[in-house]
Amino acid sequence: MATAVSSTPLVRVDRISKHFGEGETRVDALREVSIDVYPGQVVALLGPSGSGKTTLLNVIGCILDPSSGSMELDGEVVIENGRWLRSNLRQLRLDKIGFIFQFHNLIPFLDATDNVALVLQLAGADAAPARRRAVELLDYLEVGHRKSAMPAKLSGGEAQRVAIARALANRPRIILADEPTAALDSKRAGIVMDLLRKVAVEQEAAIIAVTHDEKIFDRFDHIFSLRDGRLDSEHDTSRAA
Amino acid sequence: MNLAYRDIRHNLFRFLLTCIGLGLLLGVVLAMIGIYRGLVVDALTIARAPAVDLWVVEANTRGPFAEASRIPGDIREAIARIAGVASAGSITYQTVETEHRGGKLRLYVIGYEPTRPGGPPEISEGRAIARSHYEMVADRSSGLVLGDRIGLGRNVFSVVGLTRHQVNSGGDPAVYITLRDAQKLQFDLAPPAARVQLARGTGGASRDTVNAVVARLQPNSSPDAVAETVRQWKHLAAITQEAQELILTRSLVDRARRQIGLFTSLLLVVSAVIIALIIYTMTMEKLRQIATLKLIGAPDRTIIGMIVQQAMALGLIGFAIGATLIVVIKDYFPRRVVLEPDNVIVLGLIVFTVCLVSSGLGVRAALRVDPATALGG
Numbered sequence: 001m002a003t004a005v006s007s008t009p010l011v012r013v014d015r016i017s018k019h020f021g022e023g024e025t026r027v028d029a030l031r032e033v034s035i036d037v038y039p040g041q042v043v044a045l046l047g048p049s050g051s052g053k054t055t056l057l058n059v060i061g062c063i064l065d066p067s068s069g070s071m072e073l074d075g076e077v078v079i080e081n082g083r084w085l086r087s088n089l090r091q092l093r094l095d096k097i098g099f100i101f102q103f104h105n106l107i108p109f110l111d112a113t114d115n116v117a118l119v120l121q122l123a124g125a126d127a128a129p130a131r132r133r134a135v136e137l138l139d140y141l142e143v144g145h146r147k148s149a150m151p152a153k154l155s156g157g158e159a160q161r162v163a164i165a166r167a168l169a170n171r172p173r174i175i176l177a178d179e180p181t182a183a184l185d186s187k188r189a190g191i192v193m194d195l196l197r198k199v200a201v202e203q204e205a206a207i208i209a210v211t212h213d214e215k216i217f218d219r220f221d222h223i224f225s226l227r228d229g230r231l232d233s234e235h236d237t238s239r240a241a
Numbered sequence: 242m243n244l245a246y247r248d249i250r251h252n253l254f255r256f257l258l259t260c261i262g263l264g265l266l267l268g269v270v271l272a273m274i275g276i277y278r279g280l281v282v283d284a285l286t287i288a289r290a291p292a293v294d295l296w297v298v299e300a301n302t303r304g305p306f307a308e309a310s311r312i313p314g315d316i317r318e319a320i321a322r323i324a325g326v327a328s329a330g331s332i333t334y335q336t337v338e339t340e341h342r343g344g345k346l347r348l349y350v351i352g353y354e355p356t357r358p359g360g361p362p363e364i365s366e367g368r369a370i371a372r373s374h375y376e377m378v379a380d381r382s383s384g385l386v387l388g389d390r391i392g393l394g395r396n397v398f399s400v401v402g403l404t405r406h407q408v409n410s411g412g413d414p415a416v417y418i419t420l421r422d423a424q425k426l427q428f429d430l431a432p433p434a435a436r437v438q439l440a441r442g443t444g445g446a447s448r449d450t451v452n453a454v455v456a457r458l459q460p461n462s463s464p465d466a467v468a469e470t471v472r473q474w475k476h477l478a479a480i481t482q483e484a485q486e487l488i489l490t491r492s493l494v495d496r497a498r499r500q501i502g503l504f505t506s507l508l509l510v511v512s513a514v515i516i517a518l519i520i521y522t523m524t525m526e527k528l529r530q531i532a533t534l535k536l537i538g539a540p541d542r543t544i545i546g547m548i549v550q551q552a553m554a555l556g557l558i559g560f561a562i563g564a565t566l567i568v569v570i571k572d573y574f575p576r577r578v579v580l581e582p583d584n585v586i587v588l589g590l591i592v593f594t595v596c597l598v599s600s601g602l603g604v605r606a607a608l609r610v611d612p613a614t615a616l617g618g
């Protein structure tokens with residue numbers, strides 16, 4: 001049974017296409033892209049600007065309608081032939097997906113702890129336990145000492161770690177990150193990647209990160225290269241293998 | 242955690258500033274409503290002061306306020322004898338300008354018979370007129386105080402009592418003197434030629450002329466029936482209290498009332514637009530945060546709640562500031578500002594509705610925002 005579980009992909013993207021506009025202005029952002037990501041994997045989406053990385057991430061994150069194709073998240077078919085099978089996508093995101101933004105996008109009027117506690121409360125936790133768990137998470141990400149700071153007062157690296165704590169708060173099995181290390185120096189970038197790796201292993205999560213950052217290529221198990229909306233190459237760098 | 246409150250707390254200074262601005266605006270609206278009501282109340286004050294049921298005036302006039310009316314003073318006895326009339330009194334009204342403490346003072350002089358209907362409704366300080374000559378009950382708004390001596394015509398009157406809020410429809414403060422003194426004053430102030438005629442008793446005029454006779458009726462008699470009886474004297478007209486009040490509000494202050502009414506409505510519309518703009522802008526500024534909230538899975542009701550609660554808080558605090566402001570400063574206005582609870586409640590409801598509608602606009606924008614905008618640079 002154990003092998004059966006781990007051989008089921010957490011994210012299965014099956015011939016997803018997405019185009020914007022029609023006729024003259026039509027842009028094919030994704031053309032029949034298929035990828036599988038398994039629990040415990042940390043994978044990268046790579047490619048030149050405009051190749052469709054963000055578009056793919058948005059489809060996986062259930063914030064963009066694909067034009068065609070199918071998708072399974074955590075064993076549930078959510079898109080079939082370009083149609084959503086689920087109506088409450090926000091609940092799906094709350095339950096299963098954590099986002100880490102390039103620009104951390106913390107809520108500016110909540111302090112670090114409450115930024116994290118908010119998603120726990122949205123998922124139904126009471127205020128006190130939510131704050132307790134939020135502080136634990138901040139400690140885990142080594143920003144516990146900044147727990148009462150407002151986002152405007154945090155450094156880029158601190159803010160990014162708070163944002164990661166927020167993404168991890170509900171123990172999502174799928175974590176999506178768009179250039180999570182772009183705003184960080186290489187040391188901080190390394191720390192963030194180590195963290196994501198730790199989460200992938202400890203929570204059996206799938207982590208999909210868009211990156212341009214060559215310094216951290218070797219930190220990924222798998223690299224999907226996109227070019228003009230097509231999957232150009234797959235590159236297995238898995239250290240486990 | 243309450244997102245609306247947390248956002249406000251984070252930008253507290255700015256929020257309060259907005260509330261104060263809105264408060265001032267709503268204060269002006271309330272003041273305008275109060276001035277409007279004050280105008281109507283002032284116009285009715287003098288007609289309500291004697292607390293009577295019937296006004297007997299010169300035939301074919303709508304006196305004594307809207308049109309000039311002069312009738313012989315002895316009519317009063319005849320009126321008092323009509324079945325259903327409990328008591329009657331003669332009254333004169335005239336506007337007099339005099340000097341007081343080196344300044345001009347415009348007074349609305351009411352002459353009445355101290356033992357009969359027509360006197361001041363309530364004396365807030367001092368006493369009623371007790372002697373038949375040269376005593377005066379004055380309204381506070383005239384600036385006169387107890388013991389003041391003031392010249393009217395050829396005589397000097399001393400202020401023995403004070404009333405509150407007794408002004409005529411033009412805002413001139415009322416003073417009460419005895420009918421005899423008032424008639425003497427009318428004679429003194431009449432043009433010299435008329436005075437000579439009056440003194441000789443020629444020209445058909447008599448010195449015993451009054452502007453109106455007011456009558457209180459017995460509890461079960463009908464004002465209309467008594468008015469009908471009075472009208473049988475061809476030289477008299479009778480106006481019920483109800484009709485008199487209608488004349489005052491409909492014709493005497495009608496233009497002023499409509500003018501202020503229209504301005505108040507304009508001001509209301511302007512306030513509504515400003516409130517809507519503030520709330521809409523407040524939401525538009527937060528669109529990116531709202532996109533983030535959506536992305537991390539916040540349900541619509543959380544987002545709607547935040548917008549609506551902030552709009553309500555703004556409206557409520559602004560309204561409270563405006564209402565407090567007006568209650569504090571309303572007595573400093575040169576004319577009466579009357580704020581009835583029902584006006585305040587109606588304005589409150591309007592503000593509430595405007596806040597709700599404009600937060601609806603904000604909510605619409607917020608619900609449309611694409612969560613993906615939170616991801617983009």
Ligand SMILES: Nc1ncnc2c1ncn2[C@@H]1O[C@H](COP(=O)(O)OP(=O)(O)OP(=O)(O)O)[C@@H](O)[C@H]1O
Pocket residue numbers: 020021027028029047048049050051052053054055056
């Ligand atoms: N909302 C949209 N409407 C129209 N075209 C779009 C939209 N979003 C993306 N595109 C187009 O789709 C293509 C893929 O865009 P995408 O953002 O996925 O690229 P990317 O690989 O993330 O690039 P970058 O590295 O610059 O972030 C681009 O040509 C882009 O212009």
Ligand SMILES: [Mg+2]
Pocket residue numbers: 053054055
């Ligand atoms: Mg991108």
